[in-house]
Amino acid sequence: MTLSLLLQYLLPHRALSRVIYRATRWTWAPWKNFLIDAVVKNYAVDMGDAAQPDPRAYASFNAFFTRALAPGARTAPVDPRALACPADGRISQAGAIQGGRIFQAKGFDFSVAELLGDELEAQKYTSGQFATVYLSPRDYHRVHMPLAGTLRETVHIPGRLFSVAPFTVEGVPRLFARNERLVCHFDGEHGPFCVVMVGAMLVSSVETVWSGLEIPPYANTITHKDWREKHIRLERCAEMGRFNMGSTVILLNAAPLVFEPRMTAGATIKVGQAMARFA
Numbered sequence: 001m002t003l004s005l006l007l008q009y010l011l012p013h014r015a016l017s018r019v020i021y022r023a024t025r026w027t028w029a030p031w032k033n034f035l036i037d038a039v040v041k042n043y044a045v046d047m048g049d050a051a052q053p054d055p056r057a058y059a060s061f062n063a064f065f066t067r068a069l070a071p072g073a074r075t076a077p078v079d080p081r082a083l084a085c086p087a088d089g090r091i092s093q094a095g096a097i098q099g100g101r102i103f104q105a106k107g108f109d110f111s112v113a114e115l116l117g118d119e120l121e122a123q124k125y126t127s128g129q130f131a132t133v134y135l136s137p138r139d140y141h142r143v144h145m146p147l148a149g150t151l152r153e154t155v156h157i158p159g160r161l162f163s164v165a166p167f168t169v170e171g172v173p174r175l176f177a178r179n180e181r182l183v184c185h186f187d188g189e190h191g192p193f194c195v196v197m198v199g200a201m202l203v204s205s206v207e208t209v210w211s212g213l214e215i216p217p218y219a220n221t222i223t224h225k226d227w228r229e230k231h232i233r234l235e236r237c238a239e240m241g242r243f244n245m246g247s248t249v250i251l252l253n254a255a256p257l258v259f260e261p262r263m264t265a266g267a268t269i270k271v272g273q274a275m276a277r278f279a
Contacts, residue, residue, distance in 0.1 A: 005171045013161035014218050017204040021216065024062040024245065035061040043138035049073040066141050066242050074144075074271040076237040082274035083147060083257060084237050085133065086195060087249045088140040092132040092169060094263045094275070097252070102130050105170045105265075114177035115196060115250065117157045117222050121185065124192050128254045131263065131275055132176070134164060135247055142242040144271050146251055147193055149186030151210060151232040157181050158219035164200040164248045176250060182206050182214050184240070190255040190278055197241060198248040205244035209234075214241075237272050251275075 026032060036055045039045060047053045051068040058064035077084055093103050100122060101109045113122035135141055159180040162172050169175055180199040185192065197206045199215055206215040210232050211225075234240055257276040262269075269275070 002167075002171070005168065011201070013201055014204075017161055017199075017202055018216070020202045020245070021205055024065065025060050027060050032058070032061045032064075036064045039065075039137055043136065045138045049140075062244050065245060068142070069140060074237070076272050077274040079274060079277060081278045083251075083253065083276040083278070084144070085269045085271055085273045085275050086146045086240075086251060087133045087135055087143050088270045089133045089135040089249075089268075091263055091265055091267045091269055092134045092166075092248065093265055094131040094259055095129065097125055097128050097130055100126055102132075102176075102250075104132075104173075104175060105166075108170075108173050108175070110174040110177035112252065114174065115181075116183050116194065116252075117155055121194075124254050125194070125252050127256075128252055129257045129259070129276065130253075131251045131259075133249045133251070133269065134166070134169075135243065135249070136165075137245075140271065141245070142239050142271075143195070143197060143249055145186075145234045145236055145238050145240050146195065146253075146275070147186070147188045147190070148236045149188040149193060149234060151184065151227045151230070151234070152187055152192075153185045153227060154208070154211070154214070154225045155183040155185070156214060156219045156223040156225075157183060158221065159199075161199055161201045161204045163202075164198060176248065180204060180215060180218060182208070182241075184208070186234075190253075192254050194252040195240065196250040196252070197243065198250060200245075200247040202245060204247075206241060206247075207244065208241040209239055255279075 256279040
């Protein structure tokens with residue numbers, strides 16, 4: 001095990017994330033501009049499609065990080081059968097769920113039941129497909145709907161906050177089933193689908209459009225929220241949430257899909273691009 005991976009096992013994940021949460025919301029101009037300038041330079045952030053293209057115009061680092069896009073910067077697929085990408089980033093993995101398990105990297109996998117924290121819900125995806133999208137610090141950090149759907153339930157699952165950078169994904173077994181996460185269950189035209197927003201070290205804050213800030217607070221037990229009586233329906237490519245700092249989105253779909261040829265590990269993808277089509 002490398003030193004960087006060993007440190008991730010030893011560091012106080014939640015305490016560090018609490019510090020970063022506050023630091024990224026400090027509005028003192030020299031501080032927030034220092035952080036913004038460093039990320040723009042080191043990660044070659046493209047501000048060309050942002051609603052506010054001047055990075056220093058944002059009130060805080062978090063406001064810059066969760067920036068909105070200019071109108072028309074992302075569009076939904078023309079094909080109504082297409083599954084739209086929920087986030088800007090890179091494909092970590094995508095494919096069929098096999099034996100109730102999701103492939104992570106280099107021989108690592110994890111079960112759908114672990115990821116969702118629910119054996120019964122996992123059974124819906126026994127013959128389904130998954131796609132894992134990694135958001136780096138340079139990416140747009142709002143998450144959008146892959147399909148039109150009605151929110152049924154959210155599940156806040158406690159866990160660690162390992163980094164989700166590629167080297168950690170390749171080195172930490174069952175990473176996505178171990179990190180703190182918010183599981184969002186939807187019912188759509190083709191059946192159930194699920195969007196899992198996975199927290200990460202220093203970047204563990206998650207918001208939704210229907211409930212606001214969901215993480216933190218951090219959970220000690222699995223927490224279910226039933227949303228059926230609220231009749232919350234979101235259209236395909238509508239914003240559903242955001243990461244205050246970056247992380248990973250895992251999409252699960254129960255109905256048969258045919259993935260686009262470009263859906264290979266490491267491929268760059270953006271919100272609204274077709275990931276797959278219903279058979």
